[in-house]
Amino acid sequence: MSYGSHVELSGKNILITGAASGIGRALAIRFAEEGPASLTLLDLHQPPVQDLAQELASDTLDVLAMGVDVADESQIEAAVAEAESHFGPMDLCCSNAGIGTGGGAEVPTEDWQRIWDINLMAHVHMARAVLPSMLGRGDGYLLNTASAAGLLTQIGSAPYAVTKAAAVSFGEWLAITHGHQGLKVSVLCPQAVNTPMIAGMDQGGVAGVDGVIEPEELAEVVVAGIADERFLILPHPKVEEYVRRKGDDYERWITGMQRLQQRFPTQEFGE
Numbered sequence: 001m002s003y004g005s006h007v008e009l010s011g012k013n014i015l016i017t018g019a020a021s022g023i024g025r026a027l028a029i030r031f032a033e034e035g036p037a038s039l040t041l042l043d044l045h046q047p048p049v050q051d052l053a054q055e056l057a058s059d060t061l062d063v064l065a066m067g068v069d070v071a072d073e074s075q076i077e078a079a080v081a082e083a084e085s086h087f088g089p090m091d092l093c094c095s096n097a098g099i100g101t102g103g104g105a106e107v108p109t110e111d112w113q114r115i116w117d118i119n120l121m122a123h124v125h126m127a128r129a130v131l132p133s134m135l136g137r138g139d140g141y142l143l144n145t146a147s148a149a150g151l152l153t154q155i156g157s158a159p160y161a162v163t164k165a166a167a168v169s170f171g172e173w174l175a176i177t178h179g180h181q182g183l184k185v186s187v188l189c190p191q192a193v194n195t196p197m198i199a200g201m202d203q204g205g206v207a208g209v210d211g212v213i214e215p216e217e218l219a220e221v222v223v224a225g226i227a228d229e230r231f232l233i234l235p236h237p238k239v240e241e242y243v244r245r246k247g248d249d250y251e252r253w254i255t256g257m258q259r260l261q262q263r264f265p266t267q268e269f270g271e
Contacts, residue, residue: 007141007184007226009034013087015080016041017070017122018097020048022195023145023188026215027094030223032056040083040090042068043097062087070097070122071114080129089133089140092226095126096145096188104158112159119163123170131178138182143226144171148191148239152246153257155264175231184229186222191236193218209260210238 014036018024020043028041029052039056043049046067053065064086068075083090098119101111123144134140147154150164171187179185192212218235225233234240246253 007229009036009092009223009226012036012091013038013083013089014040014092014094015083015090016094016096017043017068017076017126018145019043019065020045020052023190023193023215023218024094024096025052026219027096027222028052028056030216030219032061034223036061038062038064038083038087040079040087041065042070042079044069070095070125071117073121073125073128076122076125077129080126084133089137090130091139092141092143093126093130094143094145095123096143097122098145098147098164100157100160102157107159115159115163116166119160120166120170123167127170127174131183134183135178135181140182141184141186141226142171142174143186143188143222143233145188146171148189148234148236148242150187151189151239151243155257155261171231186225186229186231186233188218188222188225188233188235189239190218190234191239193235210236 009031014031016024016028016031016039019028019041024041024043028039032039039053039061041049041053041063042065044067046065049067050065053063057063064083066079066082068079070076080090099115101107101115127142130140130142144167146167147160147164149157149161150166150168154161154164168187168189171185174183175185190213191210194212194214213235221235222233232240
């Protein structure tokens with residue numbers, strides 16, 4: 001359900017992290033069709049994101065590409081500052097970069113910290129960098145990529161489940177706290193998407209029980225979700241039903257997830 005009015009992407013300054021491949025790349029290509037004023041594309045892997053920028057740039061669209069490690073707050077701050085020096089304030093920031101890792105409590109602390117820094121703290125760093133300007137203008141949009149795992153957990157990966165749940169919670173807090181100041185927030189929560197993150201999983205693994213979608217299909221859902229200012233953007237509609245079941249009967253939901261665990265006892269999950 002929308003909690004605001006219709007949002008147009010035409011004429012807007014848009015920034016995307018994790019833009020070189022997968023969901024981020026698909027968003028950049030799809031957003032370019034909406035006639036934005038500019039795109040700023042950030043990714044850890046600089047050559048492919050520069051190639052994408054050259055592909056999308058035109059007489060009517062300015063595109064800036066930078067190599068950025070989103071786990072490093074100073075790099076996010078510097079990238080936002082450079083984008084704003086070129087194009088002016090960012091209207092839409094898509095904090096999209098994320099990683100996965102398998103395992104549970106036994107996962108080494110340094111691996112927990114790495115996924116925490118990327119899957120949660122990168123959202124915090126981005127918000128910290130752009131909120132003063134957005135709140136000062138009384139207008140701005142944050143799209144944070146989380147996962148259906150943030151709503152429902154992730155079989156085979158405690159670090160992924162926990163960090164994505166934290167990402168959803170942070171998005172909720174931002175929307176609740178700053179909505180009256182003109183900030184719009186959406187949290188993107190897909191199940192399996194045909195990206196490198198699910199490479200090697202048979203039919204997307206447990207996340208693919210409702211089908212694997214292509215990034216381009218997801219991007220269409222995102223454009224519609226932003227237009228309607230939907231907080232939860234769910235490319236797999238079944239997720240909404242699962243969340244409702246969880247809220248209706250938590251004990252039954254846990255039992256059902258335990259059965260699902262038994263269907264995927266050797267689930268592997270990686271970047």
